[in-house]
Amino acid sequence: MRNYNQPDVLITGLGVTSSIGQGKANFSSALLAGQHTFGVMQRPGRQKETRFIGAEIPVLSYPEYLSKKLLRKASFSSHVAMVTLYEAWMEAGLAGVDPERIGLIIGGSNIQQREMLRTYETYGERAQFITPAYGISFMDSDLCGLCTEQFGILGLAYTTGGASASGQLAIIQAIQAVLSGQVDVCIALGALLDISYLECQALRSLGAMGTDRYAEEPARACRPFDKHRDGFIYGESCAAVVIEHAETAASRQINPYAAITGWAIGMDGNRNPNPSLNGEVQVIQNVLKQARLSPQSIDYINPHGTGSILGDEIELEAIRQCQLAHTYINATKSLIGHGLSAAGTIEIAATLLQMKEACLHPTRNLDDPIDDTFNWVRDQAIAHQIKNALSLSMGFGGINTAICLKKL
Known part of the structure; x- marks a missing residue:
């Protein structure tokens, strides 16, 4: 066994869903191989006489553990969150932890923009027919509700927004929840921000998102730190990180990934x-x-x-x-x-x-x-x-x- 005396906060589980692979094993091998899936985005609601470039998640694989009833009326962001959280949950062995001592913090706000736009387009002229489920699903807190019901999390759960820093902010909030004694284990999940063509266009007009410069060569569009960069290129992704005290991990004989030192x-x-x-x-x-x-x-x-x-x-x-x-x-x-x-x-x-x-x-x-x-x-x-x-x-x-x- 490792020495768990110092430091106090460890990462004991990971879940990943990305355009280059679902699951950390697939993601890791694709990452080290330098793979990508950049192209003109195809998901409904991403284009309107446009050709925005991005990287989209392929067809999801669902573990049997997840409730089909919960998934049936859940958004795409929620589906991705649940399959991603499942991987981290299982690796960290959280089924044996007191559910009142487990927390969940989801990084992100205004997460389901594409789904909301499609709802407006469908029901805008006949609002009286909109499904009652929309009264819940349009709120970001619905991701917390779905995940806590599926996994029986009873400690704490909330969303936190910091724009593109939301994912790290969720991890920092999870660290503080553990160190303050609110919970023994806290999962930080960076939610898939499901943008529509409206957000794509606004971000491009703002000068943040890439232009059509590489429209005919999508593979060349995303180029951080290169002199010929042209703004960011969107990519669907989601990840979950399990944070816990060293002593909690030691008592469950969990082998951690690393310590968080600052x-x-x-x-x-x-x-x-x-x-x-x-x-x-x-x-x-x-x-x-x-x-x-x-x-x-x-x-x-x-x-x-x-x-x-x-x-x-x-x-x-x-x-x-x-x-x-x-x-x-x-x-x-x-x-x-x-x-x-x-x-x-x-x-x-x-x-x-x-x-x-x-x-x-x-x-x-x-x-x-x-x-x-x-x-x-x-x-x-x-x-x-x-x-x-x-x-x-x-x-x-x-x-x-x-x-x-x-x-x-």
Whole structure:
């Protein structure tokens, strides 16, 4: 058995659903192989005389454990949440934990936009025929209700919104719920933010989402940190992370993925989507301080890295100013796209799986880095034993988050 005396907070289970694979084993192998599924999105409600590029989840596989009755009237985001949570639940062996000591925090808000748009289009002229179930399902809390009913979670459950930092924010809230004694185990789930053509168009008009520049070459569109980047490319994804005390894991003989040694949240004091160098520097410095790590101790960074024209440059400058330019860096979004609410959680999962495999995944389309002095993982995977990792997430509304992970 490992020594569970220090540190106190561990990750003991993972669930992943993404465009490149359902389940952490499929996701991990595709990640390390540099696979992708970028193309013109096909899901109903994603296009209206448009050709938005993205990465969509293939047909889901459902475990028998999940209630068909609950799934029947649930949204796509809810379906993905439940199959993803199931994988993490089973790996962490939570069926034997007191349900009143288990919590669930879902990262994301306004999660089901595409489903809502399709409902409006169907019932807009005949609202009296809308199904009563819509009175529940349009609320984000419905994901909590479905998951807590399916898995019998009785401790706590709520959603938390931080735009693209929601996934990491959910993990931080789960850590605090465990450390405060509210629960012994808390699951953080980064929900699939199911956007419609309206959100796609608005995000493009805002200058955040990629244009039609690569319309005829979808595989080239998603290119974080490359000089020819053109905004972020959306990607459906969802991930669940199980957080618990070391002593709880030890009592159940659970073998953890890693310890969480530091976490930080900081605000820019700015509603607009433009990033803040000061805000990002501050959150990195704060997380290193809490983790009691020097910059030289970090040997891998999983950055926010969206492909934003301004955001990528600001993030690299923040990393440089924090004396972290020596560290290996790759961009998970180059393979799976930007999961928005789910991004921070699935990138923590990607970090943990790379830590487990002692291998760093390639970064697609990094043909001409905006700064080639950084220690990039480019078009080939690299063998590397991660000891201390740093993961970063930033969101509209000026929120910055950071988490440090330590291999045990």
